[in-house]
Amino acid sequence: MIDFSNWDIVRNLLFATQWTVLLSLAAFVCGSSVALCLSAIRLTRNPVMVRFVKVYIELFQGTPLLMQMFLCFFGLSMMGYEISAWGAAILSLTLFTSAFLVEIWRGCIDTLPKGQWEASRVLGMNFLQTLRFIILPQAMRVAFAPTVGFSVQVVKGTALASVIGFVELTKAGTMLNNATFEPFKVFIFVALIYFALCYPLSLFSQFLEKKYHVAR
Amino acid sequence: MSLVKLDQVHKYYGDFHVLKGIDLNIKAGEVVSIIGRSGSGKSTLLRCINGLEEYQQGGISVDDKEVTSEDIQVRRLALSVGMIFQNFNLFPHLTVGENIMLAPTIVLKKSKSDAGTIAKAMLEKVGLGDKFDSYPEKLSGGQQQRVAIARALAMNPKVLLCDEITSALDPELVGDVLKVLEQLAAEGMTLVLVTHEMNFARDVGNRVVFMHQGKVWEQGDSKTLLSEPKTEELKQFIGAVL
Amino acid sequence: MLNFSDLLPYTDVFLGGLLTTIELTVLTTFLGVMVGTLCASIRQYGNKASRRVVTAYVELIRNTPFIVQLFFIFFGLPSIGFLLTPWQASIIALTINLGAYSTEIIRAGLSNIPKGQWEAAKVLGMNFRQTLMRVVFTPAFEKIYPALTSQCIIVMLGSAVLSQISVQDLTYAANLVQSRNFRAFESYVVTALMYLGLAMLMRYVFSLIGKRVFAYREVR
Ligand SMILES: Nc1ncnc2c1ncn2[C@@H]1O[C@H](COP(=O)(O)OP(=O)(O)O)[C@@H](O)[C@H]1O
Ligand SMILES: [Mg+2]
Numbered sequence: 008m009i010d011f012s013n014w015d016i017v018r019n020l021l022f023a024t025q026w027t028v029l030l031s032l033a034a035f036v037c038g039s040s041v042a043l044c045l046s047a048i049r050l051t052r053n054p055v056m057v058r059f060v061k062v063y064i065e066l067f068q069g070t071p072l073l074m075q076m077f078l079c080f081f082g083l084s085m086m087g088y089e090i091s092a093w094g095a096a097i098l099s100l101t102l103f104t105s106a107f108l109v110e111i112w113r114g115c116i117d118t119l120p121k122g123q124w125e126a127s128r129v130l131g132m133n134f135l136q137t138l139r140f141i142i143l144p145q146a147m148r149v150a151f152a153p154t155v156g157f158s159v160q161v162v163k164g165t166a167l168a169s170v171i172g173f174v175e176l177t178k179a180g181t182m183l184n185n186a187t188f189e190p191f192k193v194f195i196f197v198a199l200i201y202f203a204l205c206y207p208l209s210l211f212s213q214f215l216e217k218k219y220h221v222a223r
Numbered sequence: 224m225s226l227v228k229l230d231q232v233h234k235y236y237g238d239f240h241v242l243k244g245i246d247l248n249i250k251a252g253e254v255v256s257i258i259g260r261s262g263s264g265k266s267t268l269l270r271c272i273n274g275l276e277e278y279q280q281g282g283i284s285v286d287d288k289e290v291t292s293e294d295i296q297v298r299r300l301a302l303s304v305g306m307i308f309q310n311f312n313l314f315p316h317l318t319v320g321e322n323i324m325l326a327p328t329i330v331l332k333k334s335k336s337d338a339g340t341i342a343k344a345m346l347e348k349v350g351l352g353d354k355f356d357s358y359p360e361k362l363s364g365g366q367q368q369r370v371a372i373a374r375a376l377a378m379n380p381k382v383l384l385c386d387e388i389t390s391a392l393d394p395e396l397v398g399d400v401l402k403v404l405e406q407l408a409a410e411g412m413t414l415v416l417v418t419h420e421m422n423f424a425r426d427v428g429n430r431v432v433f434m435h436q437g438k439v440w441e442q443g444d445s446k447t448l449l450s451e452p453k454t455e456e457l458k459q460f461i462g463a464v465l
Numbered sequence: 466m467l468n469f470s471d472l473l474p475y476t477d478v479f480l481g482g483l484l485t486t487i488e489l490t491v492l493t494t495f496l497g498v499m500v501g502t503l504c505a506s507i508r509q510y511g512n513k514a515s516r517r518v519v520t521a522y523v524e525l526i527r528n529t530p531f532i533v534q535l536f537f538i539f540f541g542l543p544s545i546g547f548l549l550t551p552w553q554a555s556i557i558a559l560t561i562n563l564g565a566y567s568t569e570i571i572r573a574g575l576s577n578i579p580k581g582q583w584e585a586a587k588v589l590g591m592n593f594r595q596t597l598m599r600v601v602f603t604p605a606f607e608k609i610y611p612a613l614t615s616q617c618i619i620v621m622l623g624s625a626v627l628s629q630i631s632v633q634d635l636t637y638a639a640n641l642v643q644s645r646n647f648r649a650f651e652s653y654v655v656t657a658l659m660y661l662g663l664a665m666l667m668r669y670v671f672s673l674i675g676k677r678v679f680a681y682r683e684v685r
Contacts, residue, residue, distance in 0.1 A: 084649075128301070166530035167530075197533050205527075
């Protein structure tokens with residue numbers, strides 16, 4: 008049996024952390040793009056579209072991320088769509104992320120007084136102009152802190168990709184555990200690395216929150 | 224020739240009958256004050272005139288064009304009808320100057336420099352020439368409301384609707400805003416204002432419209448109407464506010 | 466192509482899994498909110514040292530994935546002498562997890578109570594405990610009740626991960642069934658819908674409880 012020093016464990020974990028970071032970034036970028044489209048759709052106030060967004064949110068917030076991953080991975084390949092663990096992880100994390108972000112952003116947009124829409128309207132601006140010049144600049148300021156806060160959930164969500172066999176930080180942890188039989192140590196290291204990724208984001212989000220509240 | 228014409232306008236919120244057949248004609252250059260108890264439908268009336276609310280029966284036209292609440296209509300209407308709100312509704316993320324310039328540039332497609340010139344002129348007019356680069360939150364309520372007036376004026380409207388625009392202000396700031404309105408009236412601007420300022424209605428306004436329970440209960444020349452009310456309800460109302 | 470009828474022979478497996486998930490959820494929702502209430506009170510009113518400890522606990526849990534917490538408890542703790550069954554490990558992991566999140570939520574509710582309420586209780590001669598239990602908790606919980614509900618649901622959905630330490634919950638059932646009949650898509654869709662139903666049921670039950678507990682709103 009090969010002997011693993013602490014440094015060997017950490018080195019292997021850090022290597023796998025790259026994939027956790029990459030997966031998080033991809034999921035966050037794809038997720039917020041989808042969320043942006045869904046938010047715009049929701050704001051059109053077209054009843055059918057609003058209904059669609061509602062069902063989307065309900066569906067992907069109301070089912071376990073793990074189940075979504077299984078569906079994307081095993082389910083899709085059973086249906087004949089070949090998909091890699093990486094692809095399935097990104098797809099399911101995108102669905103998950105967008106469902107939560109739409110909801111978060113909805114809250115931010117709705118805190119803006121109705122008068123902002125009305126004033127824009129009586130000044131002759133159309134829907135897109137109002138969105139672009141009046142609503143988005145204000146909503147973005149409010150949305151910044153909770154969005155950064157949610158990114159922590161995305162990072163943590165990537166850990167579930169280990170279950171479908173994608174080798175990121177958690178999967179590397181279980182593999183190292185099997186090789187070293189030192190679960191206590193290995194999982195503490197794994198947890199610490201996640202903490203090192205997430206805690207700065209949490210702090211940044213809290214900082215933004217305070218800054219925003221003072222600014223008001 | 225009327226600039227604003229309402230013909231038997233009925234408006235419902237669900238089952239609730241808010242406006243019960245309003246007839247009203249407003250000529251260019253007229254200053255019309257709408258008074259009445261809270262809940263009598265004054266705001267709703269103004270919001271129907273500029274298409275913010277839809278109405279179910281009757282007709283409204285401004286400048287001989289029919290008013291509906293369809294988005295396109297409201298935007299076209301915005302070229303002739305300006306509106307000022309009780310709580311200002313300035314855009315907090317834009318400076319005073321940007322607040323005023325925004326609609327002229329993106330709606331009227333004026334150049335930035337033209338819009339800037341107009342914005343400065345309008346700010347001068349409301350006595351805030353030095354606030355061009357301030358943010359709204361740094362201004363007092365009275366100043367914010369005057370910016371809102373400047374913002375509406377920059378669109379060069381034919382008629383200006385004002386919904387209790389001094390009600391949210393500290394008493395000592397009311398005068399500044401009323402002075403601006405008085406000046407606009409003197410320049411021949413058509414004004415329709417919902418107001419509780421009876422002195423202003425009497426001295427500056429040409430006509431007073433008293434609304435009660437969703438109807439135009441009584442109307443007439445401002446001085447006559449306020450000094451010799453005919454209906455019991457108007458007498459009571461005047462008694463209550465004076 | 467799709468064939469849901471292949472799932473029918475496994476109805477018992479699904480129901481067993483569902484029952485396990487419900488049991489775990491009921492138990493740990495209760496325990497987790499208790500832990501959260503306790504920690505929130507400490508964090509809001511405790512001395513500096515105890516506040517620090519609670520903050521560290523909350524931040525540690527909130528900034529690491531549940532699955533890692535679970536693995537640490539199930540695989541890690543036995544290696545230093547705490548032997549745990551999958552069931553015990555699950556209860557501990559879920560309780561600790563919900564405890565941390567609900568601490569944060571409940572504290573927000575507590576900090577929202579106006580000082581005047583405390584002062585009013587004081588001049589009426591109530592002590593700290595009485596004030597907290599009788600005056601502060603109800604409105605504090607009412608304020609954050611929707612957020613707490615959502616968090617409990619999130620933790621219930623997160624419990625799907627327990628299948629990874631072979632707790633025979635709903636997800637475990639889904640995996641089992643699809644490994645037997647090779648109907649992965651159908652099996653996971655049905656399971657996902659069962660989770661969705663469970664989430665809706667929880668929201669409903671919470672609102673029923675809320676209506677009772679915060680009934681003073683209705684009384685006129
Ligand atoms: N959006 C709305 N939905 C339902 N009822 C409304 C709405 N807006 C106003 N109302 C009702 O219509 C009536 C007239 O309101 P409003 O025009 O604001 O009165 P005023 O401005 O004279 O105080 C009031 O009874 C008010 O409660
Ligand atoms: Mg009103």
